Amino acid sequence: MSLVKRVVGEMEGQRALADCEIKDFEAFSSLVPPSLQAAVLEAIRAGSVPPSLQPLFRRLRDAGVMVCL
Amino acid sequence: MSFSWDDVNALRHYGKFIKAGGGIGEVRKALAWSTWYAVKWWSELKHELGIDADRNILGKALFMSLRARGIIDDGGRLVKRVETPPRPVNPYSAEFVELHDSFDALGAVEVAKGAVDRDKLRILYSSMLAQGWYDIMRETFLDLVEIGRYLNIVEPHCKEGQLAYAVLRRHQPERYLAYDPDPDDVEATASLLGASPNVCAGKVCVLQTPTICGPAAREVASKFAGAFDAVLLFHTLYWMADPLAELRCLKALLRPGGRLLVGQQVVESTPGLLAVVVSFGAKHVFRWRDVEALLDAAGFEKERRYTRYSPYYIAVWRAAQ
Numbered sequence: 001m002s003l004v005k006r007v008v009g010e011m012e013g014q015r016a017l018a019d020c021e022i023k024d025f026e027a028f029s030s031l032v033p034p035s036l037q038a039a040v041l042e043a044i045r046a047g048s049v050p051p052s053l054q055p056l057f058r059r060l061r062d063a064g065v066m067v068c069l
Numbered sequence: 070m071s072f073s074w075d076d077v078n079a080l081r082h083y084g085k086f087i088k089a090g091g092g093i094g095e096v097r098k099a100l101a102w103s104t105w106y107a108v109k110w111w112s113e114l115k116h117e118l119g120i121d122a123d124r125n126i127l128g129k130a131l132f133m134s135l136r137a138r139g140i141i142d143d144g145g146r147l148v149k150r151v152e153t154p155p156r157p158v159n160p161y162s163a164e165f166v167e168l169h170d171s172f173d174a175l176g177a178v179e180v181a182k183g184a185v186d187r188d189k190l191r192i193l194y195s196s197m198l199a200q201g202w203y204d205i206m207r208e209t210f211l212d213l214v215e216i217g218r219y220l221n222i223v224e225p226h227c228k229e230g231q232l233a234y235a236v237l238r239r240h241q242p243e244r245y246l247a248y249d250p251d252p253d254d255v256e257a258t259a260s261l262l263g264a265s266p267n268v269c270a271g272k273v274c275v276l277q278t279p280t281i282c283g284p285a286a287r288e289v290a291s292k293f294a295g296a297f298d299a300v301l302l303f304h305t306l307y308w309m310a311d312p313l314a315e316l317r318c319l320k321a322l323l324r325p326g327g328r329l330l331v332g333q334q335v336v337e338s339t340p341g342l343l344a345v346v347v348s349f350g351a352k353h354v355f356r357w358r359d360v361e362a363l364l365d366a367a368g369f370e371k372e373r374r375y376t377r378y379s380p381y382y383i384a385v386w387r388a389a390q
Contacts, residue, residue: 027189027192030171030174030175031171031174031175031189031192031193031196032171032192032196033164033167033168033170033171033196033200034167035160035163035164035167035200035201036164036196036199036200039199051234051261052199052204052231053199054257054260054261055195055198055199055229055230055231055257055261056192056195056196056198056199058195058257058260059188059191059192059195060192062188062191062253063186063188063189063191063192065192
């Protein structure tokens with residue numbers, strides 16, 4: 001598969017995000033390892049979630065650590 | 070620096086993982102932290118729970134893995150001193166240690182007593198599956214077992230679907246069946262794969278079932294793919310309520326000579342990581358020889374073993390006739 005096709009495929013796999021924010025920073029910072037916290041915050045800022053983070057976003061929402069409008 | 074036979078095999082077959090982790094020195098620091106944390110957690114459990122320390126799955130994993138290393142004796146007493154290792158600086162090795170830090174913040178005793186909220190453990194588990202070191206471990210495993218050779222694949226206990234996603238991203242199997250007992254995990258997997266739960270049309274089927282042994286689940290699987298070419302077990306055996314029964318049922322779904330692609334953390338692998346993962350709901354912990362005995366008893370023949378325990382057990386088994 002060409003690089004362009006792969007990049008397009010990865011972009012298609014991204015899920016658009018509604019307006020999300022971290023509601024419980026204490027839980028977020030203690031449960032999500034620091035390097036991953038940066039990736040989560042980056043995805044919130046960008047307004048889209050890469051596939052690798054989609055299950056984690058789901059868990060954070062289910063636990064009320066993150067809220068999305 | 071000495072190397073065991075398994076270390077040499079890990080270098081041979083898991084070079085990509087070790088390279089990404091910053092080389093042997095950095096990976097060894099990360100692994101040393103896993104052992105250091107295991108000793109810390111075991112000491113806390115012994116102190117708080119006394120003789121009940123190993124009567125839960127976390128304590129059992131810690132006891133068996135530290136005993137296998139000769140760090141504790143049969144009574145669970147520390148007999149070998151474990152020094153605090155230097156912190157790795159490579160990003161992948163560092164985030165492996167961070168996972169241990171996060172688990173430690175929950176409190177091993179609280180986890181062992183079942184006092185930690187399930188949602189918190191699920192977030193930590195999801196975090197682990199999304200970490201870069203885990204992704205490289207998953208990708209290296211799929212390379213090693215040559216996943217591209219198999220067109221019809223079944224994956225038990227698919228959890229949140231990251232392994233299925235990794236397979237489908239790199240390979241075009243004709244049929245991929247993933248199943249799990251947990252409805253939340255089935256939803257997460259289906260969402261990640263762009264499928265609908267329990268709708269087995271197209272090339273992906275994500276099924277909610279505790280076991281593939283039931284007649285309805287078996288029928289769905291057979292109708293979906295006929296006979297499967299491979300069963301994919303990547304750190305899966307410890308989730309199964311009855312691994313022997315499940316393996317026998319999976320064997321019945323395979324075509325003659327179909328393969329079982331196995332990656333499994335065992336007590337001889339990284340002790341802290343094993344303890345963290347079993348806390349997410351594992352029902353068993355295994356020694357590498359237990360894994361082989363189980364696969365043998367279920368009617369599989371070993372085709373090739375890559376590693377026994379370092380970084381974890383990896384082998385390809387074939388369904389015996």
